[in-house]
Amino acid sequence: MQSYVNGEFHSADKAKISIRDRGFRLGDGAFETILVHAGMPYQLALHMERLEKSLKYLKIKAGTKKFPKIIRTIIAKNKICEGFVRVAVTRGQSGFGYSAKNTGNPSIIVETEKSGTTKLKPAKLWLSSYMKPLPMPGKIIGNINSLLSRIEAEENNCLDSLLLDGEEKICETSSANIFWFLGRKLFTPKSGIVEGTIRSAVIRLSPFPVVRGDFTLADLKKADAVFVTNVAWGILPVKELQPLGLKWKNHKKTKILAQLLEADIHGMG
Amino acid sequence: MQSYVNGEFHSADKAKISIRDRGFRLGDGAFETILVHAGMPYQLALHMERLEKSLKYLKIKAGTKKFPKIIRTIIAKNKICEGFVRVAVTRGQSGFGYSAKNTGNPSIIVETEKSGTTKLKPAKLWLSSYMKPLPMPGKIIGNINSLLSRIEAEENNCLDSLLLDGEEKICETSSANIFWFLGRKLFTPKSGIVEGTIRSAVIRLSPFPVVRGDFTLADLKKADAVFVTNVAWGILPVKELQPLGLKWKNHKKTKILAQLLEADIHGMG
Numbered sequence: 001m002q003s004y005v006n007g008e009f010h011s012a013d014k015a016k017i018s019i020r021d022r023g024f025r026l027g028d029g030a031f032e033t034i035l036v037h038a039g040m041p042y043q044l045a046l047h048m049e050r051l052e053k054s055l056k057y058l059k060i061k062a063g064t065k066k067f068p069k070i071i072r073t074i075i076a077k078n079k080i081c082e083g084f085v086r087v088a089v090t091r092g093q094s095g096f097g098y099s100a101k102n103t104g105n106p107s108i109i110v111e112t113e114k115s116g117t118t119k120l121k122p123a124k125l126w127l128s129s130y131m132k133p134l135p136m137p138g139k140i141i142g143n144i145n146s147l148l149s150r151i152e153a154e155e156n157n158c159l160d161s162l163l164l165d166g167e168e169k170i171c172e173t174s175s176a177n178i179f180w181f182l183g184r185k186l187f188t189p190k191s192g193i194v195e196g197t198i199r200s201a202v203i204r205l206s207p208f209p210v211v212r213g214d215f216t217l218a219d220l221k222k223a224d225a226v227f228v229t230n231v232a233w234g235i236l237p238v239k240e241l242q243p244l245g246l247k248w249k250n251h252k253k254t255k256i257l258a259q260l261l262e263a264d265i266h267g268m269g
Numbered sequence: 270m271q272s273y274v275n276g277e278f279h280s281a282d283k284a285k286i287s288i289r290d291r292g293f294r295l296g297d298g299a300f301e302t303i304l305v306h307a308g309m310p311y312q313l314a315l316h317m318e319r320l321e322k323s324l325k326y327l328k329i330k331a332g333t334k335k336f337p338k339i340i341r342t343i344i345a346k347n348k349i350c351e352g353f354v355r356v357a358v359t360r361g362q363s364g365f366g367y368s369a370k371n372t373g374n375p376s377i378i379v380e381t382e383k384s385g386t387t388k389l390k391p392a393k394l395w396l397s398s399y400m401k402p403l404p405m406p407g408k409i410i411g412n413i414n415s416l417l418s419r420i421e422a423e424e425n426n427c428l429d430s431l432l433l434d435g436e437e438k439i440c441e442t443s444s445a446n447i448f449w450f451l452g453r454k455l456f457t458p459k460s461g462i463v464e465g466t467i468r469s470a471v472i473r474l475s476p477f478p479v480v481r482g483d484f485t486l487a488d489l490k491k492a493d494a495v496f497v498t499n500v501a502w503g504i505l506p507v508k509e510l511q512p513l514g515l516k517w518k519n520h521k522k523t524k525i526l527a528q529l530l531e532a533d534i535h536g537m538g
Contacts, residue, residue: 027413096501100419
């Protein structure tokens, strides 16, 4: 597998970045993980739009125009049929400290991974003791609370965490957006989240009315069924929220959505 | 200048880390910046203690026992008389995503910088529009609000930012702790801060009574004099807080503290 590092392709063991890079020193950058099906990136334009928002948020001056070509090149080079492309942009190299004066050119890193072969089972989530930090427009490298919430979930034999904000509103998991059904309606938080591209697809494809709002655990407790969405898991049913002991079983409507998503990915809609 | 990267010393242009390292991918690590005077690290034990707290917070299993030897070796190799050593520890390499399962060994990076020659003038601070994130025990790589607050300050021609928490309490700057005088008393925030090693030295050395507490901008407005502390700036008087238009001129007591700190550093107390 080859990786793209600042204009050059290198094999995995030689794909390296300077220790002076602010991505490494300070988490100073943003990234996108893009689903690849049949060798094609799914919803690439949405990812590029979000990456531009992240770079604007970080005040990193890097255009994304050349990325689609690099992404298509690396998919071909690494023969990725089913898998993922990860694009990262950092502010570039500088001395010690946060000061962004005298920073070099932004770094651009593009990598691929093939899809795993194990089929995921309905997930257990862990209610995080970490608070969701302030809203970020996209995937920012330095997002330590989400990361620590994931580790906490894994320590408790759960796949992922569920994070609330400072006002106890439900936000998202460390890596995915959350949805739930109550009757025929589909609910999902509207604030304190990264707007996932699979979340966007679900909202676009859903035959069930979608309600975007601010919700608390009291709302989730009433849910008939719960699922999470991201590019790695697609639409993944949630069976438990621990340590609260909440359980959900009825995944019929979730399966309908999963089939619609699959059709959309296969049609690259 | 040589840098230490996972057991090997490399020249600056060859000091690189895998793009798979979670420090680079996710800001998943901690660091310390240590002052060097006359070739000796100042308050090294305090830094190692804080680094251990950071690693515990991140649940990264890496001992710090061998660091003092590496630090002394690199100071000698790079002939650092006056300068800084930066020690970074990351969780190591893994695949895409936050999951910390199947992570390799922690990465250890040690670098040096020589002190600048320009004498710093009393600083202008910028009241940050970014909120201080949840308290962290030490210097965590992924700390994006502090980083963005520094960039915002620099855009406004200020040296550094001043961050408040969600309850409008004064915390710290992006890179330094804050102190102020009111009469003979010295005040400094006690919560929402990284406990800086120069802050500790000031508290230890101060002949003025030190009051650690929770304070707001109303308290700072009454101050006779303000200064900030970190290993790069030592004790640096603050002359303005913008955009509030607050100004301070009386740096007499601050200078007394700066002399006491200098004596302590020279004596390696």
